[in-house]
Amino acid sequence: MSRRFTALVVVAVLLAAPLLLGNAFLQRVAALVMLAAISASAWNLIGGYAGQVSIGHAVFFGAGAYSALLVYKLTDWPPIAGAPVGVAVSLLLACVIGLPTFRLRGHYFSMATIAVAELIRIVVSNWQFVGAAVGLMGPAVPRSLADLSFLSPLPYFYLFAAVLAVLLFLTWQMQRSRMGFYLGAIRAGERAALSLGVPVLRYKLLALLLSAGFTALAGSLYAVMVGFVDAESALGILISVQMVIIAALGGAGTLFGPLLGAAILIPLQETTNALFGGGGTGLTYIVYGAIILLIARFRPGGLLELLHWRRRRVA
Amino acid sequence: MPNVRRRLLLLAGLLAAPSLPVIAPPAAAEDTVKIGVIEPLSGGAASAGQAIKAALELGTEIVNTPYPDMQGLPLAAGTGFPGLGGRKLELDYADNQGSPAVGQNQALRLITQDHVVALFGAYQSGITLTTSAVAERYGIPFLAPESVATNLTERGFKWFFRTTPIGPDIARAYIGFVLDQRKQGRKIDSVAIVNDTTEYGTSIAEVIKKQADAEGVKVTQNVTYNVNATDVSSQVLQLKQASPDLVIFISYTSDAILYARTMKNLDYRPPIVIGDDSGFSDPSFIESVGDLVQGAINRSAFAPGRPGTLSYKMNALYHQRFGRDLDETSARSLQGFFVLVDAINRAGSTDPGKIQAALRATDMKPAQLFTGYNGVKFDDKGQNTESAMLLTQLQGKDYVAVWPQAEATGSLQLPYAGWK
Missing domain, CATH: 3.40.50.2300 (Response regulator)
Structure with missing residues (x-):
């Protein structure tokens, strides 16, 4: 009861927050928090719940982002029309990447995902059809409402929040279903899970497919908002790493962990820039590094764990 | 439910903390x-x-x-x-x-x-x-x-x-230079372009080809390679075999250095060498192989001048x-x-x-x-x-403005010397 109440209040506060900010820049930061929360929550399905730490999710993000602008370039349709294409492509990619790499465990799996992502980044940056090194651009000026190109960041915020809500609802359902328990078992020990009759490969693949689909959707939404994509900004390793850091900061394998992580990291990234613009360059990365160190040393379970631990003690 | 409130407070604090500094914008002088x-x-x-x-x-x-x-x-x-x-x-x-x-x-x-x-x-x-x-x-x-x-x-x-x-201006400068040299009686009948396959390499090569076509200058050879190459001997041998009158390199630093070394090793000296900006302009390029590419021509929008x-x-x-x-x-x-x-x-x-x-x-x-x-x-x-841009030539450790005549601070030295 109290838990559901907390969740409700948090959601209400989050939804109202950008209205109170009344400043386009801060509203946009809020929209970016939602966007980052979508991709980190999507990563969380395979990386958190199933414990398969992929550092190559930029592949799916890139598939979504590129599909949106490629569909626009080829057909002149609004970029968002490319979102289903991006999801389809990334599901296909998930199968192609997942089946062989799932045979690897732990660090070897992570390294394999990095390798695949880098490979695809290099191929894309040399492939004329998708703009090679120049990248692809969206409509320079919005032609209709369907282009989803708004001056105010608020429509983006609510669009992203809605997608996030769907994703979190699905995750919540999954968490309580058989699949949630299977993934927990896989995370705790693949061999043990297998010996107990858990169809490990099938469920890992299922989690990856769900994860890839939503990551691609995040990529499409990104492309729609930013209106430009190139290999570095959509397929770069930093995209993958950011999903991992955000989820780990808030709490990997928890429902609201990625959202919390995004709400802390994204504003941090933007405000260090605002504060130190000319002077403290690179400070963002120093802060990133410090956060990773602190989490790894003191709170491997993420910040949400801190809250749960407090509750347990009070109870 | 005190625990709920505490948790909420903590959460709110965490959410608000990073955004606090921006809410109070730094005071700035009014009249700037x-x-x-x-x-x-x-x-x-x-x-x-x-x-x-x-x-x-x-x-x-x-x-x-x-x-x-x-x-x-x-x-x-x-x-x-x-x-x-x-x-x-x-x-x-x-x-x-x-x-x-x-x-x-x-x-x-x-x-x-x-x-x-x-x-x-x-x-x-x-x-x-x-x-x-x-x-x-x-x-x-x-x-x-x-x-x-x-x-x-x-x-x-x-x-x-x-x-x-932009690209077309660069091409205009190079081809303008070629036409000018022809007028002065230098033979430039065949031009080779060497470029990497990045956006920079391909787009600059493209506009040069277009401009050359329009002005009746023949690009007879286009040699491409992958950026950050580890070996370019086959590319240099291709050039040596065709021996064009002018070679234009469009390369980033590490590749430009590799070309300079390989050309020395294979003893290949084209009559005129143009090295497009990036790699050839990098101070580290001049530092490491400047002695091997004496007389290379470059473009620049800026030269200290007289x-x-x-x-x-x-x-x-x-x-x-x-x-x-x-x-x-x-x-x-x-x-x-x-x-x-x-x-x-x-x-x-x-x-x-x-x-x-x-x-x-x-x-x-x-x-x-x-x-x-x-x-x-x-x-x-x-x-x-x-x-517009002017063309410069590597003479010693510095690029000297050599073309167009009006803005030249040194005299053009041809053919390309390479190493002494």
Whole structure:
């Protein structure tokens, strides 16, 4: 009861927050928090719940982002029309990447995902059809409402929040279903899970497919908002790493962990820039590094764990 | 439920903490004119961004304090903007971190929060694309002094202005030089282009081929390779076999160095070598293989020139302050900066619409410029139609301006010497 109440209040506060900010820049930061929360929550399905730490999710993000602008370039349709294409492509990619790499465990799996992502980044940056090194651009000026190109960041915020809500609802359902328990078992020990009759490969693949689909959707939404994509900004390793850091900061394998992580990291990234613009360059990365160190040393379970631990003690 | 409240408080604190500093914007002097500058101050292109920032700091000082020595340069003589009652200039820097999304965000911040009157930047073409789209929608003038991607001025934007020469200008300079040499009786019947397969390599090669075709110069060979190559002997052997009259290299630093070494090892000396900007301009290239590529011809929008000229004085000021010569990219940046402040001054207002109108009416003459442009004048797309470049030649440890004749500070030495 109290838990559901907390969740409700948090959601209400989050939804109202950008209205109170009344400043386009801060509203946009809020929209970016939602966007980052979508991709980190999507990563969380395979990386958190199933414990398969992929550092190559930029592949799916890139598939979504590129599909949106490629569909626009080829057909002149609004970029968002490319979102289903991006999801389809990334599901296909998930199968192609997942089946062989799932045979690897732990660090070897992570390294394999990095390798695949880098490979695809290099191929894309040399492939004329998708703009090679120049990248692809969206409509320079919005032609209709369907282009989803708004001056105010608020429509983006609510669009992203809605997608996030769907994703979190699905995750919540999954968490309580058989699949949630299977993934927990896989995370705790693949061999043990297998010996107990858990169809490990099938469920890992299922989690990856769900994860890839939503990551691609995040990529499409990104492309729609930013209106430009190139290999570095959509397929770069930093995209993958950011999903991992955000989820780990808030709490990997928890429902609201990625959202919390995004709400802390994204504003941090933007405000260090605002504060130190000319002077403290690179400070963002120093802060990133410090956060990773602190989490790894003191709170491997993420910040949400801190809250749960407090509750347990009070109870 | 005290535990719930505590948890909520904690959560709220965590959510609010990072955004606190921005809610209270730093107090700024009321009467300055603010221009937003978005450059790569961290990330892969940070060294270029920092050099640009240094040049712009010098530029701000020239605007804000009297520099009577810099005759012709707009706003140098007095303090601040005379057109705005002597108000001073303030540059508001933002780091684009090499990301189109971050750049876009910073553009929004500079416009809506810091209320800058114009935006300036953003080095990487992709980031210039996204940041200028924000400026366009808010109706704020955007001046791009460095980015060369052709599509930037093909978007039909009304608030976008670009001072730098772009691909076609580069091609015009090279082919113009070839035609000039032919006129003087030098035989240039076959041209080879060597380029990597990056955006830079392919696009520059493309425009040169196009221009050559139009002017009746035959490109007989196009050798391509992958960037950061480990071996280029087969490419050099291909060239040696065909022995063209002119070879144009479009390469980044490490590849340019590799070509210089390989050509020495295989004893190949084409009659004329052009090395397009990037790799051949890098100080580390000249440091490591300068002795092997004597007489290589390069392009530049800036050369310090003869004593007494504006470019010479600007370079001297920069050198005195930072202990190194003004590099080509920073020079283009600084030139764009002076075009923008001149327009703001002529507008006599900080109203974006008036600044836009003043930019449109820009007509600067070579005497007001320190780069090799023939002037600054914008077409309907916002591209500077008078931008041009000069050709330089590596003689010893320095590039010396050799073409066109009017701006030459040294004499052209052909054929290509390579190593002694």
